[in-house]
Amino acid sequence: MSDEPGRFAAILPDLSPWRSSRDFRLLWIQGLVTYFGSFMAMIALPLQIKDLTESPLAVGAMGAVELIPLIVFGLYGGALADAVDRRKVILLTEAGLGVLAVILFVNALLPSPMLWPLYVVAACVSALAGLQRPALDSLLARIVPHDQLTAAAALNALRWQIGAIAGPALAGLVVAYAGHATAYAVTVVGFTASVLLCLRLTPAPPAHEAEKPSLRGIAEGARYAWSRPVLLGTYAIDLAAMIFAFPNTIFPFLADDLDAEWSLGLMYAAGSIGSLALSLTSGWTTRVRRHGLLVVFGAASWGLAITAAGWFGNVWLVLVCLAFAGAGDMLSGLGRSTIWNQTIPDELRGRLAGIEVLSYSVGPQLGQVRAGAMAGWTGTRTAIWSGGAACVAAVALLTAALPRLVSYDADTDPDALARKAAREAADAGAKASGAVAREAGTTDVVETA
Incomplete structure (x- = not known):
């Protein structure tokens, strides 16, 4: 019987990265906050396009405007992450995503919300996400000890799964009962909290004198x-x-x-x-x-x-x-x-x-x-x-x-x-x-x- 707690603990997620790295803790909490805020907009945006157009094609077009910016800025963001302070990239892109959420909120408050800003914001969100993800992904190996990288990946995946399961469910309820504007307001609050957490990260300048992207x-x-x-x-x-x-x-x-x-x-x-x-x-x-x-x-x-x-x-x-x-x-x-x-x-x-x-x-x-x-x-x-x-x-x-x-x-x-x-x-x-x-x-x- 005395071995059972040990065997049970051996299969639970390894929390070593959480204990050993302050920056990992900050990024983990920041990511969870961002996921919930992002899912609010991710659910509200296509539903608002549907409400404005009643067209499946119009909703599907959102995916088309997102793909090219994600590819182009993802590749550029990788080169940028190697050339500048990765903390700065994360901070500025997170602030930019917050500004885009404000635009969605203001548009939703209009007596007759406009359609075209929704596509422009969707493309810009995709571009900023492409710029940010390489900086986030490449920062992990710098802030977590080498032998804890698998555990850190598992904890980050756990964070994403919590957001992926609970985020859409909560977002659906907010949109259904409080409207698009409220969902966008929650997104703004989430990105504001995320920026404040990012400000506390340790600077992460390039490890060498890098060339421009x-x-x-x-x-x-x-x-x-x-x-x-x-x-x-x-x-x-x-x-x-x-x-x-x-x-x-x-x-x-x-x-x-x-x-x-x-x-x-x-x-x-x-x-x-x-x-x-x-x-x-x-x-x-x-x-x-x-x-x-x-x-x-x-x-x-x-x-x-x-x-x-x-x-x-x-x-x-x-x-x-x-x-x-x-x-x-x-x-x-x-x-x-x-x-x-x-x-x-x-x-x-x-x-x-x-x-x-x-x-x-x-x-x-x-x-x-x-x-x-x-x-x-x-x-x-x-x-x-x-x-x-x-x-x-x-x-x-x-x-x-x-x-x-x-x-x-x-x-x-x-x-x-x-x-x-x-x-x-x-x-x-x-x-x-x-x-x-x-x-x-x-x-x-x-x-x-």
Whole structure:
């Protein structure tokens, strides 16, 4: 009986990053606040376009205006994060998102709210998000100890899942009962609190005398990724999983096929619930050293679960499969995040994060196009299970083509060891500088006395 609490604690999320890093705590709380505020606008904005136009095409056009700014500014934001203070990028983009929320709030208060500002704000939000994400992602390895990066990724995922599950539910209630303007007001308050938290972050200047952001710098990051089979494998497997097995856009048709229209909301939530379950039991992942295996097994599990979801005719089994798919995606994501943060040099981390934004944005978009086109040709359930099977096959082929990904070991990989040594040297230098400063202060006090 005495061993049971220890075994239970071993599977709970590892809170070491929370305890060891003040900046991680600030960013975690800031991110949670931002998620809730962002989901208010994310739900209210398409609903307001629907109320103004009653046109599904007009609502769908919002996705079109968001994609290009996300890609372009995501790549530029990666180069920017390597060239300037990352804290400043995060702070200014967060303030910019708050200003855009104010614009939405003011427009919603007008007697006749205008439509065109909604599209302009949507495009600007996408651009600012593209600028900000590389700075946020590339900051993690600097503020969290090297051996706590997997735990930090799990805690960040847990934060996102809390926001993804509770945020839309709360936003839907606010919009339904208090209106669009109230939802936008909550968004403004959220971004205001977030900016105040960002002001308390430690400055994060570039680790070297960086060049100004340029196409040449972006190309340098792409060449580095291409020269590292392990990194290349993480990008390729993520793209394959999203392109072949991301059927969210045809969930309404799946619910109709299963004669369970009531299940649509649960279908969209099931993946997040599965991801949350894995995050809450992620303590064991901090002891894993072969993170490439997490990427491969997680992506393959995602594909198998999506295959089963398209094959089964019972709606409850489908929902269970979608939850397992979310857990697989979470597992793969933990492996990818750990490998990126353990192996990428600090001076390139922003640009590589920008490339990750590209895969993050393009993969699901192409996946939705594939799923919709395939469903029109073969039927909804066939489009889902065949996409899952194609995902598994693609993961198998990529694993065979890039064996370095599977053999990756954090304790022996040269890039991981080099980054660990660089981090330890930086920490030792910071401690030595602090000791010298304290000694100088003591000497000054003695001499004054």
